[in-house]
Amino acid sequence: MLNGKTILLIVGGGIAAFKSLDLMRRLRDEGARVVPVLTKAAEEFVTPLSVSALAAEKVHRDLFDLTSEAEMGHIELSRAADLVVVSPATADLLAKMANGLANDLASTLLLATDKRVLVAPSMNVRMWHHPAVQRNVEILKSDGVMFIGPEEGVMACGEFGLGRLSETPDIIGAIRSALTDGPLVGKQVLVTSGPTHEPIDPVRYIANRSSGAQGAAIASALRDLGADVIFITGPAEVPPPTGVHVVQVQTARDMKEAVDAALPVDVAVFAAAVADWRMATPTTSKIKKKNGAMPDLKFTENPDILAAVSQLKKNRPQLVIGFAAETDDVIENATSKRDRKGCDWIVANDVRPETGIMGGSENAVTLISKDNADVWPRMDKTQVATKLAQRIAKAVTS
Template structure:
């Protein structure tokens, strides 16, 4: 996938720095040359010896080295690679990048390079959400720096939230997308897929029969056209398609948070079968059956509307595509959904048969211009057709 490509991997100071070793291994497995650059903070968490052994190249670490800088080493490092990847990217390094500082080798290389730069942030949630960090991220995005993540989840500290380093396999997929050719090269598309599980108690949940096959196929088809794809998936039993960054979630609230964290994007395809309702109260212990007594009623609450939220978001993608799984009045209900949600297209299908969990689908593409009826096709072919239409729309 990456044979002949040269990646400069900058590892900065974060507890997640150990994951850079796995990323380096994956890059080399795909045929890439990896030149490691380790900051002083990074050396607090991984050793130069380990990084050098995995990359097969000497670790660059000193702006003031007489040997490394004998021939303006920081300029050579800035010009030689095809891509500069910072993983993990600490809050400190992001701040120095935004300010244009050159007080160490990593900062000097990042200021001097004219090659694409991708960063994978990792820091405490409070640091990630601080207005100073948000301003630095916005400034870097405006300059063309690509961001992958961060994810939400458990941190080294006993707390959860956004700031977790994206898994190495997802970073690898984002790197591969940089070098992919196709009409969607340079585009970022967010795809939701699969069901959501809404916990009732520790052992039960409300869900639906979605297998995720259609959403996953769409993500794969978009990646095949060169897009960088973030696939936000509920619990499924199928493997993610190659070349996509996957974010695994469980509930509708989790899915919305992951989608918002993935923005900005050029397009979004909401193919997930999100549960409309969740139990209003989650019971901490298993609900027991009491002989001779009817079950207690379950009070339901509305889940967040991911499609409508995206369609009216401050960082709204240029093209927002929804799905309408219907059992009757398929076209009419899809047209109503298009108007209510504020999205651009709705892909409608009849799920009264064996569509959920099956390998084929019959869909109708509903837009403001009218309705296109597609024949019954394998889900992979539906995905390829939709991806081609998305590429054409973004090109225009």
Template sequence: MATAVHGKTILLIIGGGIAAFKALELVRELRRAGAHVLPVLTENGARFVTPLSLGALAGEKVRSSLWDLEDEAAMGHIQLSRAADLIVVCPATADLLARAATGQANDLASTILLATDTPVLMVPAMNVRMWLHPATQRNLATLRGDGVTVMTPDEGEMACGEFGPGRLPEVPAIMAAIAAQFGDKPLAGRHALVTAGPTHEPIDPVRFIGNHSSGKQGFAIAAALAGLGAKVTLVAGPVHLPTPVGVSRIDVITARDMAAACEAALPADIAVMVAAVADWHVATAGQKLKKGGGAPPALTMVENPDILAGIGHHAQRPALVVGFAAETEDLLANAAAKRARKGADWIVANDVSQGVFGADATHVHFVSAAGPEDWGASPKQAVAERLAKRIADHFSP
């Protein structure tokens, strides 16, 4: 770890939360690892740690005001925003995340984040309800779409007495995330094919058959794989999500479109088939179907191509094929059978009878030849990061 950060300059922005005291330990560890730390303390952050302690640990003047003439003369906020190899926001409060996501510049911290072209690592910490709130999740999606790396908070008891995701990750985990910004990309040189979202199967020129898949899990996996250095081709059904940074996106509508796009994307080293593909399409009518006062029109169903099985048994089969199983009963038995039947190496299975589609969290089981592993309930981003790491470990010598 010392090798990764040694000689690097880290600009550390400390937000206003009870977890701010851990930022002092982070400064100490960064200095021990040979990093140079430029501390920026927000007004609310100063309610939890003092500029004196922070400056003493960092060995640098603590900057906090956008309007300090001496600081601006020595190193203005624009220069400061570009003086580091990495900007770390720890703790990244809900307020700081919101202001960064919406491009505000009303204090030194937010102005630095808006003016920088330096990589940014956000380390969130907040109440569980604030973390899970749709507004925070939208802000996270925006930041990640803008190329900001956001760590997943730990789960546990909080200072407020509530329990759940929102705790600041422990300092060793933060150090590892910082080191990863400078370290090797374990999937560099690998091509990953990822599918995401639903498919829409037309009934007539107006109507279609579809499902509730939001695409969030597949997009998160594509982003996580790209973050580990993979070249990622994302074949996306009809969803309204920003394309992850570093990912090549192909938009499709139907299962047949998706199958053709996947075929065209081969060869690949990795295939992660997350999309909720419709099993059937309708032999469509050329005109809009209308009510005629009698029985409803009969719909002739035609089986769609099985994309996962097609990849799993392909002549150009990727070295690692991962499928997803959305089940409503007999979860593990169905997932194991699907893995064998479709030629997948791994299956990630979840029970979708409990309203998983469109949600930001899920409860998955990882099924391989070694048997099932219960990964528990966690945010979809955490599932993506865990799966991407598992894939990277699979290809490690």
């Protein structure tokens, strides 16, 4: 909940501006105070009256409001909020922010604020991919501005691609994360998730049944405790969570490179179901049947990411956690894996088909450490993630 929090909401001019009305309503439902600011362009899509009614606040529109400016109102507005949110953030607003322009109320507030800023971009797909926009995005990220979206989908103009405004619940989730004062604030956490796909030929690959749901839930739970989360995911069924830095990969070697690039971190959680083997030499053409004969497939081992990070001599995370999906002798095999890999904890689960855990919505895990095997009851994967995140927070902050 956002009880007692004040959000300065800057609404940019774009077709997605109408979604700001729902955002205001839902933020107020969570106990937040929403102070709205409309750009001139935004008034072409939503009216000040509708915004004022849903926010239950005065709508701020003009930099040269003499009543307010007698008391330096634009400075007060920019400092009084707990968080500044720009939704939708147009290409024009991003450009003004990146280049320090202040020629209207919205851009002046963004330049004058001493609070964190979260932007939710929305624009045409070709605009989003334009080099100028991407340069501005990189500048803003380096300045500490937080981003949520954009998402992929059909645009109002009929084109398809990145540029859609994130959904309201996702924006609210990012707002909660930005306002979190949890035990993991200042900690950087790496989470791997999902399967890897190891190509056999251009149309076939080796994989497993992992949906990525548990890894995504863990990343969300750690984010909600204030952690800065780097989420490295294979081609999972479950979409990555919002409010985290997402790195998408395909193969185990891709994942290894992404993990190496992310280090050093304070905590590493290896929830990904990485393929143990890959084709020694994937073919560049589709393998054809030859009179019923089986193809000659030669395999080689993939890199052991968990072991490599666990056994680092330099820049080893304070806490390294692996996962063990087992079908037999779960605790014994997982304990052996923890000793063999050198990680601190192993989260073990029974993935026999009859459990429905692999790819399902629930999990039943045993948390294995050096001195203990803590058996948890079967519960929703979100609950497992919350409990694990709390254990992590206690371990690295005590």
